[in-house]
Structure formats: C-alpha cells, structure tokens
Amino acid sequence: MMQKLCVIILWVLLMPLSLGAQTLRERMAAHVSFLASDSLQGRGLGTRGKTLARDYVVNAFVDAGLMPFHGQWLQPFGFKVSLVQVSGHNVMGYLPGTDSTLCHEWVVVGAHYDHLGLEVDSDDGTYFPGADDNASGVAMLIETARHLSMNRHRLKRGVIFVAFDAEEIGLRGSSYFVAHPPVPLSSVKVMFSCDMVGMYAKNKGVHLKGIEALAQGDPLAGALAQSHSLTVLNRGFRYEKHTDTDPFGRKGIPAVHLFTGTVSPYHQPGDQAHLLDYDGMVLLNEYFRELVLQLSEASVLTPSDAFVAWQASSTRPKNFSWGLMLTAGEGHHVYDNRYYRANSVPVGSVGGYVQMNLSSHVQLQSELLYDFSGSDHPGGVFRRHSVTVPMSVKLTTGVSSFDSPQLFVLGGPWGRYHFGGDDARFSNVSSMAQYEWGLSYGVGLSVWRLQAGWVCRRAISPLFYWDGDAVRDVSNRVFLGWQF
Numbered sequence: 076m077m078q079k080l081c082v083i084i085l086w087v088l089l090m091p092l093s094l095g096a097q098t099l100r101e102r103m104a105a106h107v108s109f110l111a112s113d114s115l116q117g118r119g120l121g122t123r124g125k126t127l128a129r130d131y132v133v134n135a136f137v138d139a140g141l142m143p144f145h146g147q148w149l150q151p152f153g154f155k156v157s158l159v160q161v162s163g164h165n166v167m168g169y170l171p172g173t174d175s176t177l178c179h180e181w182v183v184v185g186a187h188y189d190h191l192g193l194e195v196d197s198d199d200g201t202y203f204p205g206a207d208d209n210a211s212g213v214a215m216l217i218e219t220a221r222h223l224s225m226n227r228h229r230l231k232r233g234v235i236f237v238a239f240d241a242e243e244i245g246l247r248g249s250s251y252f253v254a255h256p257p258v259p260l261s262s263v264k265v266m267f268s269c270d271m272v273g274m275y276a277k278n279k280g281v282h283l284k285g286i287e288a289l290a291q292g293d294p295l296a297g298a299l300a301q302s303h304s305l306t307v308l309n310r311g312f313r314y315e316k317h318t319d320t321d322p323f324g325r326k327g328i329p330a331v332h333l334f335t336g337t338v339s340p341y342h343q344p345g346d347q348a349h350l351l352d353y354d355g356m357v358l359l360n361e362y363f364r365e366l367v368l369q370l371s372e373a374s375v376l377t378p379s380d381a382f383v384a385w386q387a388s389s390t391r392p393k394n395f396s397w398g399l400m401l402t403a404g405e406g407h408h409v410y411d412n413r414y415y416r417a418n419s420v421p422v423g424s425v426g427g428y429v430q431m432n433l434s435s436h437v438q439l440q441s442e443l444l445y446d447f448s449g450s451d452h453p454g455g456v457f458r459r460h461s462v463t464v465p466m467s468v469k470l471t472t473g474v475s476s477f478d479s480p481q482l483f484v485l486g487g488p489w490g491r492y493h494f495g496g497d498d499a500r501f502s503n504v505s506s507m508a509q510y511e512w513g514l515s516y517g518v519g520l521s522v523w524r525l526q527a528g529w530v531c532r533r534a535i536s537p538l539f540y541w542d543g544d545a546v547r548d549v550s551n552r553v554f555l556g557w558q559f
C-alpha cells in the first residue's frame with residue numbers, strides 16, 4: 076500500500092512536467108530539465124536518481140498510450156561490476172502494427188536513460204547531469220512515442236520503444252534486450268538509438284550512422300531530410316559500436332545512431348540542460364517521428380547488400396592469412412662464463428608469414444625470414460646470413476579489425492640455417508654451427524591488416540665455442556607485419 080501511495084505521489088509530481096507543457100519544444104525542454112536536474116544526481120548506477128528517471132519514463136509511456144509487454148513496463152536484469160552485483164531495468168512499451176501481415180514485424184526505437192552519476196572523489200557532490208547524454212535522447216524517445224501513438228492508425232509494423240539502462244557501463248541494457256527480446260529478433264527490421272541529439276545547430280546537422288544498412292533506409296531518410304530542410308551528415312552502413320546500436324548490429328539488424336555529435340561538454344559536469352538546442356530537437360523530432368512512421372509503412376524492409384557483405388566478412392574471421400614480415404633491432408652473443416662481453420650490432424630480417432586462427436583467442440604463426448644476424452665480438456664483428464623459421468603461438472584478446480585493435484603475446488621455437496657471412500676470421504673456433512635453434516617470445520598489437528610489437532629471439536643451441544665457452548645468439552627486435 077505504502078509503495079502504491081509513493082508511486083501515485085510521484086506520478087502526480089512528475090506528470091505536470093510532461094502534461095503541463097503544451098508545445099513540443101516545451102515538453103522536450105521539460106523532459107531534459109527534469110532528467111538532468113539536481114534531484115536526479117546524474118542518473119548513476121544503483122542510485123535513487125536513476126530510479127526516478129526510470130519511473131519518469133514509465134509514466135511518460137503510460138501517458139503516451141503505449142502498451143506494456145505482458146503487463147510489464149520494466150525488463151529487469153542483473154550484472155556484475157568488479158564483483159559487485161548490480162541490477163538494471165530497461166523500460167519497454169509498444170504500439171502494435173495494423174497491417175495483418177506486417178504487424179509481425181517491428182521497428183525498435185531506443186535511448187539510454189542512465190548516465191555517470193556523481194563524480195568520483197568529489198567531496199562537493201559534483202555530478203554529471205548528462206543533458207545531451209542522454210536526457211536529449213530520452214526526450215526524443217518519449218515525444219516520438221507520443222506522436223506515433225496519436226497516429227497509430229498509420230502504423231503497419233509495430234514499434235517498440237525502449238529506454239535502455241546501464242549503457243554507460245558497457246551497453247548492458249541493450250545487450251540484455253537483444254539476449255531476451257520481447258519479440259523474435261528476426262522480426263526486428265531496423266533499430267534506432269537516439270544517443271546525444273541535443274546539439275543539432277552546433278553540429279551543423281544530424282548523423283544517421285548505419286542508415287544505409289537498410290536497403291530502403293537511405294532513400295527514405297534522404298527524401299524526408301529534404302522536405303524537412305534537415306541536414307544529414309554521416310550515413311554509411313556500419314553501425315556505431317559505442318552506443319546501443321552495437322548489440323543489434325552484431326545480430327545483423329540494421330541499427331542506426333541518431334546523433335548530433337560530441338559537441339556538448341561530453342561526459343563533463345558542464346553537460347547541462349540550458350545548453351541544449353531545443354529548436355534543433357524539435358526539427359529533429361518532427362523529422363525522426365515521420366521517418367519511423369514511414370518505415371513502419373514501407374512494403375518491405377531488408378538489410379542492404381553492403382551491410383550483409385560487411386557483416387559476413389566481419390563476423391567470420393579468416394582461418395588463414397598471410398603477409399609480409401619485417402624485423403629490426405639489435406643482436407649480440409652471450410657467453411657461458413660471461414668473461415667476454417659482446418656489444419650489440421644492428422640486425423634485421425625480411426620475409427613472409429602465414430597465420431592460422433585456431434579460435435578467436437589462439438593463433439599459430441609461422442614465418443620464413445632472410446635473417447642478417449651477428450654480434451660485436453672480442454675477435455671482431457661477426458656477421459651471418461641465414462634463413463630463420465619462427466613458429467609461434469599467439470594468445471590474443473580477440474580477432475582484430477579496422478576499429479577493434481587487439482593485444483597479443485607470442486612464444487615458440489625457431490630454427491636457423493646459416494648459408495653465408497664474414498665469419499672466416501673465426502675459422503679457428505671449434506664446431507661453428509650451421510644450424511641453430513632457440514625460443515622467441517614477445518608482445519604485439521594487431522589492427523586492421525597490421526601487426527606490430529617486440530620480440531626477443533634467444534638461441535638455446537650454441538653457435539660455436541670460444542675458449543671452451545659456448546657462445547649463443549640473442550636478438551631483440553621490433554616487428555611489423557602486413558597482411559595481404
């Protein structure tokens with residue numbers, strides 16, 4: 076009873092903010108100023124401020140006339156943040172499609188409502204209001220829901236409205252939604268994430284990154300932009316990986332980031348409600364809600380060929396790859412008793428490599444290199460030409476791509492065959508080895524077609540004996556690989 080009373084009181088307190096304001100501009104400003112207000116303290120993880128924001132969205136969805144899934148507005152989920160169990164809640168509602176066939180398909184409109192909360196180590200209660208990030212997106216979500224609800228007779232496909240939680244801590248809410256969707260994921264034809272949409276004028280336009288992932292998306296968005304006198308900047312078919320579009324895009328769903336740039340005081344206490352461009356938000360909302368309406372009406376919505384091809388190439392790592400390998404660094408000999416000391420000389424190698432992906436974290440790499448090695452020896456500078464074949468296991472943080480660099484460590488044996496060099500003056504030494512073997516170990520970074528890092532090659536077999544001491548080759552090199 077007490078809880079119910081609290082909800083009613085809250086509802087009475089919050090409603091005037093959205094109902095009292097009459098124009099679209101006033102309603103948008105009211106949403107933002109409430110969500111970015113002092114009392115919500117930046118809507119941080121596990122705070123009362125975020126719960127208030129959540130309840131505000133629920134009330135706005137009820138007010139807009141949306142329907143809940145199975146009577147529930149909230150989709151609760153849990154996750155761990157450095158061993159602490161945290162709970163989150165997505166807020167979901169929908170408008171059904173009216174077409175007997177297309178009503179089984181869906182358009183998803185999302186915006187995250189969480190933000191960063193209090194500044195860590197702040198003793199004066201400094202918080203991040205997150206007006207642009209992402210009170211602006213929630214305002215866009217609510218007003219789109221409200222308008223589409225009033226025009227629900229036009230909707231052929233259904234539209235799901237969802238305010239995602241825990242975006243700032245790693246897209247937790249949207250990832251949970253995709254893992255536990257209220258409708259089959261295959262029926263979701265396009266998804267929008269409204270994330271930071273309050274700076275249209277300053278950004279000189281809006282980004283619709285990912286719109287070309289939908290075959291019908293770009294022509295429609297372009298024509299509408301013209302009739303609304305709206306400037307669309309970034310389009311393309313690649314989805315944005317740093318907002319809630321990512322979990323959807325990974326599942327092959329065309330996912331579009333509605334975004335007016337990081338021109339606000341991004342992730343700073345200065346991201347305040349009074350800085351937002353409410354005229355721009357009105358222009359954008361009038362455009363966006365019509366875009367969603369027309370997408371719901373389109374006779375067919377399919378992913379574009381470019382998106383499908385990119386998706387296929389980025390999700391299926393090549394099992395085999397090969398390319399060029401260069402190394403450069405220093406080499407020197409080491410002696411068993413350390414009586415002699417050798418100085419470094421420049422060494423280098425050039426050749427090719429083949430790499431096999433055993434899994435997304437384990438790779439085998441084999442190289443075939445012409446190697447120029449040596450050492451500054453007490454008996455003179457020692458130089459040799461050889462063929463070196465390193466075989467390495469690479470443990471990597473993942474399969475790298477253009478915008479996803481990965482770290483790796485490598486280790487394994489190598490063998491070397493000497494075929495020349497100016498070691499004639501060492502002809503007095505006993506048992507000059509023609510073959511050597513040893514171990515390599517190193518670290519590196521791979522991104523796109525490149526891999527680069529550091530490797531140490533340490534011989535285990537002696538190269539020769541000098542005054543009865545075994546002499547072994549060591550080199551430290553930087554390497555650079557280019558995949559064909």
Ligand SMILES: [Zn+2]
Pocket residue numbers: 187208209242270271
């Ligand atoms: Zn954001």
